């Protein structure tokens with residue numbers, strides 16, 4: 001049973017063509033010109049529950065754009081996506097509460113607050129009960145011994 005279904009997914013970005021110099025900046029303001037960039041071009045795939053997938057491609061191939069559409073951050077230009085029975089961009093909140101996404105090697109921890117406070121914040125975001133949170137926290141504290 002596929003848990004992720006992607007059918008004929010396409011994403012076009014609209015990008016302003018910017019001119020340099022003083023005249024150019026006036027043209028940018030009053031006579032803006034745009035170009036269409038196709039970042040994801042008609043892709044289809046299905047992923048079954050429990051499958052572990054690597055999604056590879058050269059820089060600019062459209063990997064991040066695909067993940068952003070799968071996570072509901074971006075609206076597809078055309079095509080269909082279903083994840084866990086939900087359409088990501090239509091059921092954005094419910095969908096986001098059930099998935100985890102990490103972009104660009106950034107972690108879910110924030111530099112300026114202690115690890116325990118980062119984790120506690122995630123507890124509210126993911127609606128984890130106090131009891132379950134305590135148990136997991138003590139387990140991790142036992143492993144790493146660091147607050």
Ligand SMILES: Nc1ncnc2c1ncn2[C@@H]1O[C@H](COP(=O)(O)OP(=O)(O)OP(=O)(O)O)[C@@H](O)[C@H]1O
Nearest residue numbers: 013015037039057058059060061062063064065066
């Ligand atoms: N917000 C945006 N507006 C316009 N063009 C964009 C935008 N985001 C990405 N692009 C363009 O869409 C194409 C796909 O970009 P994307 O970031 O999805 O590629 P990627 O496969 O994740 O690349 P990388 O391996 O460098 O992370 C690129 O040509 C990029 O310049």
Ligand SMILES: [Mg+2]
Nearest residue numbers: 060063064065
């Ligand atoms: Mg990327």
